[in-house]
Amino acid sequence: MTTRPAALASLTALLLTGCMVGPKYVKPSVPLAPAYKEADPDTNKANASWQVAQPADAVARGEWWKIFADAELNILEPQVAANNQDLKAADARFREARALIRFSHASLFPTVGTTPFAGGLRSSANRPYANAVNSGGNGVGDIQLPIDLNYEIDVWGRVRRTVSAAKEEAQASAGDRQAVLLSLQAELAVDYFEARSADAQEKLLNDTVKYYEEAYRITNNRFEGGVAPKSDVDQAKTQLEAAKVEARDITLRRAQFEHAIAVLLGKPPASFTLTDAPLDARPPAIPPGFPSELLERRPDIASAERRVAEANDRIGIARTAFYPTISLNGTIGVEATSFGNLFNPASLVWAIGPTLSQTIFDAGRRASVSERADANYDETVANYRQTTLTAFQQVEDNLVALRILQQEAENQHQATLAAQSAEQIFNNRYVGGLDTYLQVVTAQTTALNNERNDIDIMRRQMDASVLLIKALGGGWNVTDLPKL
Numbered sequence: 001m002t003t004r005p006a007a008l009a010s011l012t013a014l015l016l017t018g019c020m021v022g023p024k025y026v027k028p029s030v031p032l033a034p035a036y037k038e039a040d041p042d043t044n045k046a047n048a049s050w051q052v053a054q055p056a057d058a059v060a061r062g063e064w065w066k067i068f069a070d071a072e073l074n075i076l077e078p079q080v081a082a083n084n085q086d087l088k089a090a091d092a093r094f095r096e097a098r099a100l101i102r103f104s105h106a107s108l109f110p111t112v113g114t115t116p117f118a119g120g121l122r123s124s125a126n127r128p129y130a131n132a133v134n135s136g137g138n139g140v141g142d143i144q145l146p147i148d149l150n151y152e153i154d155v156w157g158r159v160r161r162t163v164s165a166a167k168e169e170a171q172a173s174a175g176d177r178q179a180v181l182l183s184l185q186a187e188l189a190v191d192y193f194e195a196r197s198a199d200a201q202e203k204l205l206n207d208t209v210k211y212y213e214e215a216y217r218i219t220n221n222r223f224e225g226g227v228a229p230k231s232d233v234d235q236a237k238t239q240l241e242a243a244k245v246e247a248r249d250i251t252l253r254r255a256q257f258e259h260a261i262a263v264l265l266g267k268p269p270a271s272f273t274l275t276d277a278p279l280d281a282r283p284p285a286i287p288p289g290f291p292s293e294l295l296e297r298r299p300d301i302a303s304a305e306r307r308v309a310e311a312n313d314r315i316g317i318a319r320t321a322f323y324p325t326i327s328l329n330g331t332i333g334v335e336a337t338s339f340g341n342l343f344n345p346a347s348l349v350w351a352i353g354p355t356l357s358q359t360i361f362d363a364g365r366r367a368s369v370s371e372r373a374d375a376n377y378d379e380t381v382a383n384y385r386q387t388t389l390t391a392f393q394q395v396e397d398n399l400v401a402l403r404i405l406q407q408e409a410e411n412q413h414q415a416t417l418a419a420q421s422a423e424q425i426f427n428n429r430y431v432g433g434l435d436t437y438l439q440v441v442t443a444q445t446t447a448l449n450n451e452r453n454d455i456d457i458m459r460r461q462m463d464a465s466v467l468l469i470k471a472l473g474g475g476w477n478v479t480d481l482p483k484l
Contacts, residue, residue, distance in 0.1 A: 020157035021323065022316020025309050028381045030388045033291050038400035062475040065189055067284045068465075072277070073192050076265065080184050083266030087184060090177040097170035101484055104166040107159045110151035114333075117144040143342055146333030146349070153328060153354075158320035165313035167484045168306045174482050175303030182299060186470035188264045190463050191257045193279060197459035198254035200278035204451055205247035212240040212444075215427075219437065232437035239441055243448070279458055283402060283465040288395060288472060297473030298391050302481060304384040311377040318373040321366040324358035391471060398468035405461045409454075416454050419447040 065077045081087065121142045154160055216236040222228035262272035295301055330352035336342040359366065423443040429435040 019155070020160065020316065021319045022157070022161065023312060025312040027305065028308060028384055030295070030385050033392075036288055036291060036396060036399055038396045038403060039288055040399075040403055064469050064474045065185065067286075067469075068189075068281065068462075069284075070192075070281070072275070073189065076192065076261070077185055077188060079265045080188055081181060084184050084264060085266055087177070087181055090173075090180040094170065094173040094177050097166070097173040098484065101163065101166040101170055104159070104163045107152065107162065108154065110149050110328075113148050114146060115144075115148070116146075117142070141337045142335070143337070143339060144333065144335045145342065146331050146335075149328070149330040149332075151328045153326045155326055156320040156323045158317055161313040161316040161320075165310045165317070168310035168313065170484050171481045172303040172306035172310065175299040175306060178299035178476055178480070179303065182470055182474045182476065184264060185474070186466050188261060189466040191260045191264070192274075193459060193462040193466065195254055195257040195261065195274055196277055196279035196281075197455055197462075198250050198257060199276050200280070200455045200458075201250045201452060202247060202254060202276075203278045204448075204455065205243055205250060208448055209240065209243045209247060212236070212243050215440075215444075216240050218431075227433075228437065235437050235441050239444060279455065279462070281458070281462060283461045286402075286465060286468055286472070288399060288468070291392060291395075294391055294395065294472065295388065296478045297476060298387075299473060299476050301384070301387055301391055302478045304380070304387040306481075308377070308380045308384050311373070311380040315370070315373045315377055318366075318370040321359070321369065324356050327355045327357075329353065329355055394471035395468065398464045398471055401464040402461065402468065405457055405464060409457045409461065412450065412453050412457050416447070416450040419443070419450040423447040 063074075063077070065073055119142055121140055152159065216233070216239075219228055219232050219236040223230060223233045258272065258274045259269035261274060262269040265272065289297075295305075330350070332348075332350040332352075334342055334347040335349050336344065336347040341347060423440075423446070426435055426439045426443040430437055430440045
């Protein structure tokens, strides 16, 4: 009869491998739109995917900052990954999560240990059922050298689900680490363009101060010559000093951005200097792709999804508590009264056998743990969907910002040209004695404000470009998650 050994082998395999209690994981659905609402229609038509690298890709992958073609930014960005302390903390959290995988995986194997003992034993001769051999006198020696084995048979999948949950948490930690890196890289780029914008503002204001100094000198000469009233001199002086104040304020802001960049690079501010270079750039073309691709591009979305899978495993782990625990325990070793006969064949001792334990009554403790696991799963699903919605919002916000700012930039440029022309006309009319200096001051203020708006809109365009790339996940893809 061959059926009986085969059935015994099948039963043994079932006991050793078991089944998996709990729900099978299904990735939650998220609300999606076919395309981004705020994307330029022409961009939507020629949407290039960031997910698959091709020679014609319009957007840099990985080192996404190179799309801005700024040599100094290209030098600074890699230093974030090498030196930033927040990123090092995220690296440590990932290593901790990865170590937990090995810890959980060890439960799939037996635990083997030993507790050697050497000592004497003397029993009381007056105890019930006293043994004359070891009662009274000096007692007897007892030397033990056992090897103990304990193995929980993972019949219901508790250990395997624990390992799976640890892997999913490690992957989530890897996504968290990448999200931190992307955030730091984007923050560096924003601070960099803010500093460059401050350089441009500072240059404009310093040039304005020189221009106002010349205007003040001319006005003062006209006053001394009896051609202009004292009020013209006071107005020119006010304009000059106000411009100096604005220039110093920009110097302060620029220094603070430089300090922020130093800290992002893991350096004390005193040891870092950013060279002056006024911002003079236009935002690059950034095809956003499709909303469905964002689920693959964003590391924070990937982290949230992995935690949903982990919560699903936690449900299975909680449900295994309702089933009996089956363990295999064994001991083998030697025991003797002296070292001389310790390894005698007659000194061999052994014991082996399975143990089954089952909780019969716990006043609802297991049920409450299971209910908690279900609630935690629902929470992670909601967090995953909210993370996705927030990602869509960030993309749409920056798409509309870039589109509207482009229109603003064109309008502002025309306004600046008109203001500069008006300033020149009023200045000529003042010199010719046709207008008061108040009109010159008004025209100068208007021209300066428009020139500063030109620079500010350029800054906002560059910031929106960086934030759009960050919202799209940089060059990251969910396939970059470690295979653990």
